[in-house]
Amino acid sequence: MAFTLYSLIQAALLCINAVAVLHEERFLSKIGWGVDQSVGGFGDEPGIKVQLMNLIRSVRTVMRGACYFLLCTFSHFRQKMAKKKNYVTFYQFFYVFNLGLCHI
Amino acid sequence: MRLRNSSMDGSDGSQLFDDTSATGRGQAGPQAAGGLPGQSLLADPMSNLAMAYGSSLASQGREMVDKNLDRFIPISKLKYYFAVDTVYVGKKLGILVFPYMHENWEVSYQQDIPVAPRFDVNAPDLYIPTMGFITYILVAGLALGTQNRFSPELLGVQASSALVWLIMEVLAVLLSLYLITVNTDLTTIDLLAFSGYKYVGMILGVVAGLLFGKLAYYLSLLWCCAAIFVFMIRTLRLKLLSEAAAEGKLVRGARNQLRMYLTMSIAAAQPVFMYWLTYHLIR
Numbered sequence: 001m002a003f004t005l006y007s008l009i010q011a012a013l014l015c016i017n018a019v020a021v022l023h024e025e026r027f028l029s030k031i032g033w034g035v036d037q038s039v040g041g042f043g044d045e046p047g048i049k050v051q052l053m054n055l056i057r058s059v060r061t062v063m064r065g066a067c068y069f070l071l072c073t074f075s076h077f078r079q080k081m082a083k084k085k086n087y088v089t090f091y092q093f094f095y096v097f098n099l100g101l102c103h104i
Numbered sequence: 105m106r107l108r109n110s111s112m113d114g115s116d117g118s119q120l121f122d123d124t125s126a127t128g129r130g131q132a133g134p135q136a137a138g139g140l141p142g143q144s145l146l147a148d149p150m151s152n153l154a155m156a157y158g159s160s161l162a163s164q165g166r167e168m169v170d171k172n173l174d175r176f177i178p179i180s181k182l183k184y185y186f187a188v189d190t191v192y193v194g195k196k197l198g199i200l201v202f203p204y205m206h207e208n209w210e211v212s213y214q215q216d217i218p219v220a221p222r223f224d225v226n227a228p229d230l231y232i233p234t235m236g237f238i239t240y241i242l243v244a245g246l247a248l249g250t251q252n253r254f255s256p257e258l259l260g261v262q263a264s265s266a267l268v269w270l271i272m273e274v275l276a277v278l279l280s281l282y283l284i285t286v287n288t289d290l291t292t293i294d295l296l297a298f299s300g301y302k303y304v305g306m307i308l309g310v311v312a313g314l315l316f317g318k319l320a321y322y323l324s325l326l327w328c329c330a331a332i333f334v335f336m337i338r339t340l341r342l343k344l345l346s347e348a349a350a351e352g353k354l355v356r357g358a359r360n361q362l363r364m365y366l367t368m369s370i371a372a373a374q375p376v377f378m379y380w381l382t383y384h385l386i387r
Contacts, residue, residue: 003264003269004265005267008271051283051285055283
C-alpha cells in the first residue's frame with residue numbers, strides 16, 4: 001500500500017483529464033447530461049445532477065489546455081525516471097498523444 | 105463564510121497567544137550592554153547610522169517576506185488553529201476518547217468570529233492532528249521494528265501514504281459538500297482538523313496492541329472507533345444540518361435526508377480509515 005504523493009498527483013491528473021474529455025455534444029447531450037438541459041429548478045436547491053453537470057463543464061473549461069500540457073510534462077518526467085528502453089518510451093508518448101487527441 | 109481572525113493582526117495577537125516576547129526586557133538589554141563595552145561603538149555616528157539602517161532594512165525584508173508568504177499560505181488563519189494550551193489539549197483528548205458525557209457541543213462566537221481554541225473546547229484545532237500524525241509515524245516505525253520489518257525508507261512510505269489518504273478524504277468531503285450545496289461555515293482547514301482527530305484513536309490502538317497483544321489492539325480500536333464515530337456525528341450535526349434538524353426534531357425533505365446521510369458517511373469513514381491504516385502494523 002505504498003502510496004506516494006507523486007502517485008496521488010498522477011492519479012488526480014488522469015482523473016481530471018477523464019472528466020475534461022467528456023464531450024458536450026457527442027456524449028453528454030445524448031444521455032441527458034448536457035448543460036442546456038439543466039435549466040430546471042429555480043428554487044434554492046439545484047440538486048446533485050445539476051451540480052455535477054456544472055462541475056463537469058467548469059472542469060472542461062478550465063483544464064482544456066492545461067491538461068494536455070501537464071500530461072506531456074508528466075510523461076516526460078516519468079520517462080526520465082524510468083530509464084527504460086525505446087519501445088516503452090514510444091508507448092508512453094503514444095499514450096499521451098492519444099489522451100491529447102481526445103480533447104479535440 | 106466566516107473568516108477566522110480577519111480582523112486580528114499582530115497588534116492584538118495577544119488574544120490568540122500569551123505575549124511572552126521580551127519586548128520590555130529587550131529594550132533594557134542593549135542599553136545596559138551598550139553602556140559598558142560598546143560605549144565607544146555607539147558614540148561613533150557612522151556606526152550608529154549603519155545600525156539604524158541595518159535594522160530598518162531587516163524589518164522591511166521581514167515585512168516583505170511575511171506579505172508574500174501570506175498570499176500562498178494563509179499564516180494568519182493558521183495561527184488561530186494553533187492557539188491552544190495544555191488544558192484545552194487535555195480536555196479535547198478526553199472528549200475524543202470518551203465523548204459520551206460531554207453535553208454542550210456548540211462553538212461559541214465572539215462578535216461573529218469563532219473563539220480561539222484555548223477558550224472553547226469545541227473549536228477545532230490543528231495542534232492535536234499534527235502531533236497525532238507525527239506520533240503515528242513514530243509508533244508505526246516502532247511497531248515495524250518489533251517485527252523486524254523496519255528500514256528507514258519505510259518511515260517515509262508510511263508518512264506519505266497516510267498523508268495521501270488524509271488528502272483524499274478531505275477532497276472527497278469537499279466534493280460531497282459542494283454537490284449537496286450545504287451552506288456551512290466549515291473551512292477546508294476545519295475539515296483537515298476533523299479528519300486528523302482519528303490519529304489519536306489509531307495511536308492508542310497500536311500502542312495497546314504492542315503492549316498487550318492482538319486482542320487488546322482489537323478492543324481498544326473498537327472503543328476508539330465508536331468514540332470517534334459519536335464525536336464526529338455530534339460535531340458535524342451542528343455544522344451541516346439545518347437548525348431544526350440539529351435539535352433532534354425530525355425534519356422531512358430530501359435535502360435534510362441527504363445532509364444526514366453525508367454526516368453519517370463522513371463519520372463512518374473514520375473507523376474504516378483507522379482500521380485500514382493500522383492493521384498491517386499488528387501481526
